[in-house]
Amino acid sequence: MKSIQIEDDLYHFIASQTQDIGESASDILRRLVMPESLLNPKQGSSADEPQPVYAIDNDESDVKSAEQVCQAAAVFSELEGQQLQAIPKMVERWLLVLSIIHKYHTQQFTKVLGMSGRNRTYFATDKDTLLATGSSTNPKNVPGSEYWVITNNNTVKKINMLKEVAEQVGFNLSEIEQLIAILAPEHV
Template sequence: MKSIQIDDDLYHFIASQTQDIGESASDILRRLVMPSDSKPSSIKITEADKVAPLDVPSAEPTQGQCQAMAVFEELQGQQLEAIPKMVERWLLVLSIIHKHHQGLFSKVLGMSGRNRTYFATSKETLLETGSSTNPKNVPGSDYWVITNNNTVKKINMLKEVAHTMGFDGPQIERLIAVFAPEHI
């Protein structure tokens, strides 16, 4: 196996194309650049291929994609399945999302249900919005979140947070699979 050095933005783009947990960079690149029936030894370059410009769309990753991949990279080392309490997992995931999306995280302040506000910048604000909210600080941030919800509600809130931060559909599903694999 050969090693190559690539720029960080290219690495984050490749990582953002992950479809399965544990998929290697080689697998991702092979899927992206090689037809499914091609093998490296069967590729033949014609003179036309050498001269003709390639019509390849720009593969520049967006800032949101890079930040989402940074979240996944950090989550990968956390071993969430070893954390038995869902509220602790929930707070850890929110903390990591906040860390990599600090500029956007204030948008979660608009999240609420029929009778409850989900996020606030103070514990008191959440206590005023309903009984039994059990607000907890999102570690490493100035934000508080209600925690007295079942896991399904936490999953739905996490989906909304991820969407607000700019995660795309597959990234959101991957985040939920990492957060609560036993509920998929």
């Protein structure tokens, strides 16, 4: 298997072209760039010979599935349409970003239930659980989900929590950096 390096925008474009769940990057590229004549070899050639397989390596040791890439691309696409900087309160921006991540990563989002600090649990499926972990947690519902999150944190803590959420659901480092730049460009 060979690896190539590509820029993030191209990687997201390729992933956005997925037509079937589980479709590999090779399948997508083959469909997009190879002429039909190369896809259907002439009779008489050895169709049983194994073809070399190439993978796109996004500077990470673990290769993301096309579905994960599409989910991340969908998050960014929706965030671009939200105009987050027009929302004056950071907590409202942050909850919106969490909500969009949950929308596209519903199954993986359960991992956030394990997130906690020294004395506080950060996420729960009910408000009372968070209220029990401290007197000033100010829990709020992540819109569109059954999850609650503590919100009585400064912006830097919210950014760090968002980084951990993004990591938990499968975002890579560059996607996490892009997410933070969207949420709080003044803190990048």
